[in-house]
Amino acid sequence: MSRSAWKRAAVALAAAAVVAGVAGCQDGDGGTKKAAGASATAQPGTQSPEEAAKAVRAAYAKASAAKSAKVEMRLNVGGEKAPGGSTFTGVQAWGPVAADLKVFDSSYLAEIPGAPVETRMVTAAGATYVDLGEGLTAQTGGKRWLKVDAEGAAAGDELMIQLTGGLTVAAMDLPKELGLLAGSSAVKHLGPVKGGDVEAEAYEGELPGGKLMEVWIGADGHPVKTIVHAESGGTTTSLTTKYSDFGAKAAVQAPPAGDTVAFTDLLKRLGRG
Template structure:
């Protein structure tokens, strides 16, 4: 197995599990915004920027109090080096950030011989763990769980920086992101959603301080229905994370795997290099 295959798979899975989403489906802000609004039909906004910011702040307060939710996430990475995507479902918590997610429909897993079609990622205590399944333990020294520290993994490696660098900046803590959006001087009301799950919701969008673009749809109950976080880089790389939320306050008893059954990502790369 090549080092690049491990990098692509582990980086993308870890990035999404950490739930730190930035994205950019197309070059420039205009392309990003067009893609971000594709899932809901909205009428022209009628709220002023002040009213829009107030609505987003109210959603921030509700999400903060809930502390967790059921999520369905889709991560897409664009660019010449490591394009692909993965879908994640499970429970996400914030303050501190934690997650227990099933991974499927993953182009990164599909690239690795012996990897499971579906797997699990756990984020706890500042690290992300990817269940590699039994088929890969011969290459991991018998360890089933791959441990990825996003900052450590990205340090000094161009591909890892592409896949995780932007993701760790936003640290997709839902209340934090909503707070940043509410504080944006250009938060915009998109109007009411008129299709499917978006009926009865109101859409808002704006650029966060780090240049990331965010869109949120807020339901009639004041809780977020969906967020889309997007960014694109000058080198053509892009990342997008769409997250659908339900069952706010869902139990999130997330625990890290036993230390004796984990292998650090950087140690694995050294092991593969020696091989």
């Protein structure tokens, strides 16, 4: 694999980490084309916009009180730049923000020779760390963990911005995203939906930056699924997250600083080649 191809795969992996792990909510510069979640199969909605906003606000209150949940996330990126996807499972918290996730079924890991088939991703203290495994330490100066900061990563490479597609860290602060959705002037009720053994009511609205968010709210008022879409620079990004076991706990600790390499520093190392 050439150094430029390694760099491309590393950027794509870092972008996946940004979308799936770094905390916060920032505006994008792209627009969404469509939602491809429940709306295609849901029965017509019957709630007024006011009733829809009230239901989303109630889900916001439930999520805020719980502070954490188990998650199963699927990230899909389309377009010519670096299409691919990754799956993440584990525990995510938003009070304060933290996550401990297993990463697998990742086309980005598969593109990097020596990378593990599955790995671990930890979010703590405002940054996300991806375990690159022992096979890549020659390219990282002996460091095992790739440190990705949302602002630093976006500033480090144009491809990173295009891959995150204005979706950067969407739905990572679930209450914040639900609050923005409830305040959308166009939030609407899509109707009842069912996926597996989950029955819910689906709602949809536009978030700042043109992102389109769909949320499924269960009978107990908790959000059980979110689907967020965005497009920027010819790249489309979709993040689907399933939630369960609200209040689940995880002991999250950042890796030792001496065993981490910053994403921007890794780009410099690769660029020197």
